[in-house]
Amino acid sequence: MIKNHEFSKLFPRGTKLPQVDAIRDTLKVMGLDGLKQINQHIVKKAVENKVFENGTIDGYTVVAIDRTKFFGSNKKSCPDCLRITKGEKTHNFHSGAVMSTVGIGPKLVSGFEMYKSGKDSALKDEGELNVGKRLIAEVVKSHRNLSDVVVYDALACNSIWINHCKSLGIDVIVRAKNNNNNSLRLAKKTVNKTDAVEVWEDEKGFEKVEVYESTFTMDNVKQPLRYVKFAIKHTNQQHTQIMVTTCMDMTLKTLFKIIRARWDIENLIFNNLKHQCGFRALLCA
Numbered sequence: 001m002i003k004n005h006e007f008s009k010l011f012p013r014g015t016k017l018p019q020v021d022a023i024r025d026t027l028k029v030m031g032l033d034g035l036k037q038i039n040q041h042i043v044k045k046a047v048e049n050k051v052f053e054n055g056t057i058d059g060y061t062v063v064a065i066d067r068t069k070f071f072g073s074n075k076k077s078c079p080d081c082l083r084i085t086k087g088e089k090t091h092n093f094h095s096g097a098v099m100s101t102v103g104i105g106p107k108l109v110s111g112f113e114m115y116k117s118g119k120d121s122a123l124k125d126e127g128e129l130n131v132g133k134r135l136i137a138e139v140v141k142s143h144r145n146l147s148d149v150v151v152y153d154a155l156a157c158n159s160i161w162i163n164h165c166k167s168l169g170i171d172v173i174v175r176a177k178n179n180n181n182n183s184l185r186l187a188k189k190t191v192n193k194t195d196a197v198e199v200w201e202d203e204k205g206f207e208k209v210e211v212y213e214s215t216f217t218m219d220n221v222k223q224p225l226r227y228v229k230f231a232i233k234h235t236n237q238q239h240t241q242i243m244v245t246t247c248m249d250m251t252l253k254t255l256f257k258i259i260r261a262r263w264d265i266e267n268l269i270f271n272n273l274k275h276q277c278g279f280r281a282l283l284c285a
Contacts, residue, residue, distance in 0.1 A: 056103030058254040060148045064102045064265040067128045097131045102264040111139040140168045159220035173245040187216040187227040208233040
């Protein structure tokens with residue numbers, strides 16, 4: 001890529017770029033703190049250059065958060081490893097939450113936060129939400145104007161996450177699955193008894209999408225929320241996508257684009273971090 005001048009537009013004319021061995025030697029001695037500093041400079045420059053001035057989806061700058069496992073071993077370990085013991089075997093691993101822009105334009109990793117041994121539970125449901133809260137608070141503190149809307153999996157469909165994000169000035173979209181929350185169950189019953197508010201034919205590869213919605217109040221959340229269900233038919237198969245959001249005025253088409261764009265973080269970002277950027281090599285070094 002250096003020889004093909006693929007980075008030429010990123011630097012002032014006449015800048016001499018380092019050789020690949022110099023880059024490799026630098027990465028060998030870099031830790032997570034150094035990587036975070038580099039990434040913060042990249043995000044800051046993107047904000048200064050107004051890369052996301054027009055947003056990533058219909059004028060909104062949308063970010064997604066998800067959790068992934070970066071490294072795991074039954075033999076290799078370090079003091080920062082999380083551990084799960086089954087019988088006589090102990091599995092050591094590192095997991096973290098990553099935030100990235102999704103939609104149109106570059107998929108910029110705006111921040112990442114690792115699970116901390118002794119502070120965050122190794123179990124997915126117990127630890128992930130705490131890590132996600134630290135992550136979004138840190139990103140907003142460093143880059144306040146970068147995110148309009150954050151989209152997250154069904155794990156965050158609760159008052160704790162919604163209130164946390166709203167206190168930071170960010171709107172929320174979360175998937176909704178089977179949930180023990182009484183207010184969600186009531187919203188589901190209400191929607192299932194209503195007619196579709198919109199029906200889309202041939203919606204970008206789908207034969208038919210029927211949209212249902214209602215407004216409800218979640219337990220321990222002061223502001224009203226939207227409960228939206230997309231009943232999707234595609235090649236004789238049907239599935240349902242349900243979301244809860246604080247975006248009361250956002251169009252249904254935009255909500256549909258955002259919930260589908262969430263997969264960018266799994267399909268693109270995690271693959272690049274693990275396999276292209278050598279992120280896992282920084283762990284248990």
